[in-house]
Amino acid sequence: MKCYRIKGMVILALVILLSPDIHGQKLGLSASFGGGTFRMDDMKLLLEDMLASYPVEGKMISTFPPYYSGSFNLIKAIQMQVYAGAGYTYTSTGGKLNYTDYSGSLTTQLSAISHQFGAFIQTSVLNDGRFDLSVYGKLNANLTLLNISSIIYVLGYSNGRSYNYSSLSPGGSAGLEFSYFLKEISLGVYGGYMVEMPASLYDKKNRSPLSLPSDPQREVTAEWTGWRVGIKATVWVIH
Amino acid sequence: MQYWKNIVWLALALICSCTYIEPDTYYVKPVAGDPAVITLNTSLDTIENPLVRDSLEVTYGISVENGELYELNAFVHHQVIYSSDSTLGSFWIYSSYVPDPGTDSLLLEIIYPANTNSLADVLGLESLVFQRTYTLLFE
Numbered sequence: 001m002k003c004y005r006i007k008g009m010v011i012l013a014l015v016i017l018l019s020p021d022i023h024g025q026k027l028g029l030s031a032s033f034g035g036g037t038f039r040m041d042d043m044k045l046l047l048e049d050m051l052a053s054y055p056v057e058g059k060m061i062s063t064f065p066p067y068y069s070g071s072f073n074l075i076k077a078i079q080m081q082v083y084a085g086a087g088y089t090y091t092s093t094g095g096k097l098n099y100t101d102y103s104g105s106l107t108t109q110l111s112a113i114s115h116q117f118g119a120f121i122q123t124s125v126l127n128d129g130r131f132d133l134s135v136y137g138k139l140n141a142n143l144t145l146l147n148i149s150s151i152i153y154v155l156g157y158s159n160g161r162s163y164n165y166s167s168l169s170p171g172g173s174a175g176l177e178f179s180y181f182l183k184e185i186s187l188g189v190y191g192g193y194m195v196e197m198p199a200s201l202y203d204k205k206n207r208s209p210l211s212l213p214s215d216p217q218r219e220v221t222a223e224w225t226g227w228r229v230g231i232k233a234t235v236w237v238i239h
Numbered sequence: 240m241q242y243w244k245n246i247v248w249l250a251l252a253l254i255c256s257c258t259y260i261e262p263d264t265y266y267v268k269p270v271a272g273d274p275a276v277i278t279l280n281t282s283l284d285t286i287e288n289p290l291v292r293d294s295l296e297v298t299y300g301i302s303v304e305n306g307e308l309y310e311l312n313a314f315v316h317h318q319v320i321y322s323s324d325s326t327l328g329s330f331w332i333y334s335s336y337v338p339d340p341g342t343d344s345l346l347l348e349i350i351y352p353a354n355t356n357s358l359a360d361v362l363g364l365e366s367l368v369f370q371r372t373y374t375l376l377f378e
Contacts, residue, residue, distance in 0.1 A: 031249050033257075055358075055361045055362060056267075056358050056361050057267070058265060059265035061261055061263045061264070061265060062261045062263070067257070067259045068256065068257040069257055070256075070257045072247075090257055091257070092257050092258045092259040093259050094259040094260075094261060096261040096263070098263075098264045098265045099265055099267060099358060100264045100265060100266045100267065101266065101267045101268065101269050101357050101358055102268075102269075102357060103355075103357040103358050103359035103360070103364075103365060104357075104358045104359055105264065105358070106358060107264075109261070111258075111259060112259075113258070152358075154358055154359045154362060154364055155359050155364055155365070233249075
């Protein structure tokens with residue numbers, strides 16, 4: 001069911017972007033750099049479970065903190081002051097447990113990467129030719145890749161394990177964007193909120209779900225829901 | 240049009256810099272526990288210059304206060320003749336263990352926890368050694 005939704009969104013994006021250029025208007029490529037917050041409640045529980053299994057008193061060094069994201073989009077004017085587009089966003093965060101003393105160290109690292117492919121629509125609410133304030137809405141398919149690695153070093157010896165998980169889930173976001181238009185480029189800042197439907201993570205080798213060690217019935221999900229802010233540069237190829 | 244190339248390079252550079260890395264570590268200075276105290280009793284304790292004619296049985300008892308016995312090793316003429324992780328037991332010494340008759344020694348080596356509470360100690364990989372030597376007369 002989720003797969004059909006995601007395919008539908010991709011087809012919708014392609015139809016919009018590849019449709020005949022009725023209005024003969026702007027077409028651009030944008031790149032943005034920003035940051036976001038991430039809910040990741042299950043991941044935090046997983047970290048707590050893992051920390052409880054340590055033979056020594058370790059510490060959570062990080063628990064999926066806000067981190068940078070980058071994206072690029074193809075954007076096209078479909079009506080006066082209405083733009084549609086599609087693009088890719090890369091986001092990453094992680095968690096880390098560690099214990100280190102003179103004899104060695106024990107480290108567990110969770111590295112989560114989100115590859116989002118989506119389509120958006122954006123419309124101006126205020127525009128004076130140079131400055132533009134617009135609202136946007138975005139639908140995306142979110143491919144999450146999670147790597148869990150544990151490594152122990154003791155008295156010169158080491159041993160480690162690594163597991164890879166993935167999930168695919170739909171999501172959406174909405175927000176405001178403020179832009180300054182020059183002839184061929186525009187610069188802007190944006191802020192919004194993204195909601196993602198959490199999906200269970202599955203082992204990439206044997207397709208078994210990732211569950212909490214303390215509650216094997218509970219499947220762990222990656223949840224990228226949170227605030228997003230950033231700066232954006234758009235090059236208008238046709239303007 | 241040169242903007243196209245620039246923006247693609249910028250996008251790739253930004254994305255590469257967006258992968259989360261956490262370099263911090265949590266360094267701990269472990270607080271050592273009470274040191275382990277070893278008590279070793281053997282059947283040789285009450286014999287003066289024990290004699291190994293053909294063979295000699297040695298019985299032993301070990302107590303480790305504030306810890307556990309990791310291993311006991313017995314050496315004659317620099318060769319391991321017995322190993323155990325039991326606190327009570329016995330083993331035999333044969334005259335064939337030495338190349339020539341005469342005086343030689345039995346070395347008992349007890350390996351026990353260091354009780355430093357370090358990672359290596361908790362995993363049983365950090366230990367101390369207690370040694371006692373007995374002089375034996377081989378015929």
